[in-house]
Amino acid sequence: xxxxxxxxxxxxxxxxxxxxxxxxxxxxxxxxxxxxxxxxxxxxxxxxxxxxxxxxxxxxxxxxxxxxxxxxxxxxxxxxx
Numbered sequence: 001x002x003x004x005x006x007x008x009x010x011x012x013x014x015x016x017x018x019x020x021x022x023x024x025x026x027x028x029x030x031x032x033x034x035x036x037x038x039x040x041x042x043x044x045x046x047x048x049x050x051x052x053x054x055x056x057x058x059x060x061x062x063x064x065x066x067x068x069x070x071x072x073x074x075x076x077x078x079x080x081x
Contacts, residue, residue, distance in 0.1 A: 003048050011043055016049070031057065 012018055015026040025037045027043065031053045035043040035056040055061050 003046050006045050006047055006050060008042060010047075011045070 011023055015023045017023045017026055018081070020037070020043060023043050024035050024037060027033055029043070033053070035045055037043055052061075
């Protein structure tokens with residue numbers, strides 16, 4: 001994966017949208033994220049982030065390992081005399 005930023009042409013090609021607002025809406029609809037935007041409104045995303053989002057959506061990421069936690073017991077508080 002590359003940490004290189006997607007170019008404006010890359011984002012337009014991936015989303016199929018030309019307007020920045022529509023591109024941001026596409027990311028929200030496809031991945032449920034709000035993309036970071038430049039001062040001019042253009043979305044900013046790295047190729048690594050985009051590829052990770054695609055992998056997650058396709059179910060290709062491994063499930064997080066659940067650690068076994070010790071049983072929790074309530075603390076018994078005694079009144080001080």
